[in-house]
Amino acid sequence: DADVTQTPRNRITKTGKRIMLECSQTKGHDRMYWYRQDPGLGLRLIYYSFDVKDINKGEISDGYSVSRQAQAKFSLSLESAIPNQTALYFCATSGNSYEQYFGPGTRLTVT
């Protein structure tokens, strides 16, 4: 079984809808991250969490919110989706090093 899982894998939604992307991990890591990937822009950090009580904004947090429900679960929400949030979203985890482990990604399309 995969160490980092993301649901859903693909989602099409309409402008203005609220949507939640979920991430779960079995690696026992404290640190979790949400990124978005756009062609030619690499990975941009949306939010990160170092434990259940520690949530931090990344470089592009506007329009997004997160919830760390447990050590193993970190959810990303788009409160009111807009077309320029169409992207590939990745969850990642890390332990006591800088190496990060990625989920398979969620492809989100906002129409």
Added chain:
Amino acid sequence: AQSVTQLDSQVPVFEEAPVELRCNYSSSVSVYLFWYVQYPNQGLQLLLKYLSGSTLVKGINGFEAEFNKSQTSFHLRKPSVHISDTAEYFCAVRDSNYQLIWGAGTKLIIKP
């Protein structure tokens, strides 16, 4: 502030030819460097990393990279590429506070 530059957005190369993917960085903290690979429709996985020690780092699938402090580079090389190496490759440098700063990625295109 830390930054990473991958100058080539795409690198086309013939199968069985050598390849070099370029990465330059700037960092004000101790340098940790990473190369990740993203195969089509998959997440990213670690190819190799430099934390300290030998400047020549060997990774999976026959890739290696050399840390050059004077040139602030960490170029990725493979002596002979295969069609299965078709992927996007990302260079990253550690930031403070357990974050990674990412390059824009380089797509490796293998020509038969």
